[in-house]
Amino acid sequence: MTKIKIKLVKSPIGKPETHKKTIEALGLKKIGQVVEKNDTPQIRGMIHQVNYMVEVID
Helix, strand or coil: CCEEEEEECCCCCCCCHHHHHHHHHCCCCCCCCEEEEECCHHHHHHHHHCCCCEEEEC
16 A cells, blocks of 8 residues: 655644644644554545645655
């Protein structure tokens, strides 16, 4: 399965609770942190929900 790298580029402070929980579910805690996840439709949906706070790295 292909992998996708996700980087947190903006703080979740002051954002909706659902978005904070999505960031936490992706495994992101600090700005600049990069996590590697399997490229699944579920992960893509999570990224789409918080796309203003994360960046997908090739």
